[in-house]
Amino acid sequence: MAEKSNTPGPSIVDFRRKPEWLKIRLPRGFKTSQVVGLLKDRGLHTICSSGMCPNRAECWGAGTATFMICGNICTRGCRFCNVATGTPLPLDPKEIDDICDSVKELGLKHVVLTSVDRDDLPDLGAGHWVSLIKALRERCPGVTMETLIPDFQGRHELLDMIIEAAPDIVSHNLETVERLTPKVRSRATYRQSLAVLKYLAEHGVKTKSGIMLGLGETDDEIFLTMDDLLEAGCRIMTIGQYLQPTRQHYPLQAYITPEQFETYGRIGKQKGFRHIESSPFVRSSYHAEKHLH
Numbered sequence: 001m002a003e004k005s006n007t008p009g010p011s012i013v014d015f016r017r018k019p020e021w022l023k024i025r026l027p028r029g030f031k032t033s034q035v036v037g038l039l040k041d042r043g044l045h046t047i048c049s050s051g052m053c054p055n056r057a058e059c060w061g062a063g064t065a066t067f068m069i070c071g072n073i074c075t076r077g078c079r080f081c082n083v084a085t086g087t088p089l090p091l092d093p094k095e096i097d098d099i100c101d102s103v104k105e106l107g108l109k110h111v112v113l114t115s116v117d118r119d120d121l122p123d124l125g126a127g128h129w130v131s132l133i134k135a136l137r138e139r140c141p142g143v144t145m146e147t148l149i150p151d152f153q154g155r156h157e158l159l160d161m162i163i164e165a166a167p168d169i170v171s172h173n174l175e176t177v178e179r180l181t182p183k184v185r186s187r188a189t190y191r192q193s194l195a196v197l198k199y200l201a202e203h204g205v206k207t208k209s210g211i212m213l214g215l216g217e218t219d220d221e222i223f224l225t226m227d228d229l230l231e232a233g234c235r236i237m238t239i240g241q242y243l244q245p246t247r248q249h250y251p252l253q254a255y256i257t258p259e260q261f262e263t264y265g266r267i268g269k270q271k272g273f274r275h276i277e278s279s280p281f282v283r284s285s286y287h288a289e290k291h292l293h
Contacts, residue, residue: 012216015244015252022241022255022280066112066148066284067099069132070125074116076186079250080175080212080242083116091118091125096132100139110292111136113167114148114284119187124150126158133165144168144292146208148284154192156199163203168292169236170200171208173284174229177221184215184250194232201233208275208291210238210284213261216253222264226271235274236291239264240282256280 068083070091077085103111113132118125129147136145146169152158162170175181178190193209201207209229213222222239229237239261244252258280265278275291 012251012253013255019255021258022243024281064110064112065103065106065108066114067102068114068116069095069099070115070118070128072116075119076117076188078175078186078188079184080215080244082245082249088116088118088120091121091128096128096135099132100135103136103140103143108140108143110144110146111140112146112148112171112284115150117150117187119153123161124152124155124158126152126161130161130165133162133167146171146291148173151188151193151196154195159196159199160203163200163205169206169208171210171236171284172196172200173210174225176211176215177217177225178228179221180215180217194228197229197234198232206236207232207234208236208238209234210240210282212240212242213256213264214242214252214254215250223267223271226268226273230272235272237268237273237276237278238282238284239268239276239278241280 071088073084073086073088074081075085075088102108113129115125115129129149133145133147136143145167147162147167148171149162151172152162172193174190174193175188176184181188181190197207197209211217211222211225226237241256241261242250242252244250261278261280261282265276268276268278
């Protein structure tokens with residue numbers, strides 16, 4: 001299994017010592033136990049659990065869950081991400097049935113799909129994405145859907161497959177500001193991700209994107225990123241705190257206060273975003289069901 005690219009230097013702040021506003025107890029309850037148990041039994045992967053998302057109980061209680069498809073080993077090694085990097089296993093066709101059955105059994109109302117990058121496959125996994133989207137439409141009528149897609153290397157024929165499958169929202173994250181992208185993301189570029197979002201929006205797709213803060217970005221860079229997204233036709237944005245997983249990952253530069261996040265959210269709304277989620281605990285799928293309208 002490959003290591004994350006480049007060995008980062010020391011963090012500016014101690015990533016192991018979180019400020020008070022980031023210290024919360026992860027809630028437990030029947031719904032949480034039910035979801036975790038079902039995912040384990042079916043061998044499914046979800047960012048909610050693997051990322052120890054602090055919002056998972058709230059989302060699951062609202063009838064929303066995020067499934068990670070195409071396996072749990074990524075062909076890229078982004079320095080912020082805690083997903084394993086290496087040579088993935090072959091796609092599991094049973095994954096589609098397992099996710100559809102889980103959505104029905106859990107009574108979910110809204111599903112977010114995301115995936116590892118599959119640069120090893122001729123279609124980069126797009127065909128598997130489409131098969132799952134179509135299966136959910138057929139077998140789980142009334143369930144709405146957001147697809148948090150990889151960049152598919154900017155290939156229009158693969159993006160066209162997603163567009164034709166017609167999920168309710170297509171999301172693709174910039175992850176960070178342009179200056180930091182080469183340091184933080186693997187193989188992806190800021191401009192290509194913007195081009196992906198623009199292509200989707202030009203074809204009538206409702207698009208969404210997000211960034212993490214605390215990587216060393218400036219206010220001006222954050223505002224420029226907002227402007228770039230708006231110019232690309234994106235009207236939904238998420239902004240959350242970067243949490244460094246281990247010493248081997250990109251070094252955390254700062255903890256951003258809740259007040260700063262509120263300011264970014266207010267400015268984003270003023271700039272023209274229809275929906276903007278901005279707080280330390282925000283993740284890509286936070287309040288995803290509210291972004292449909």
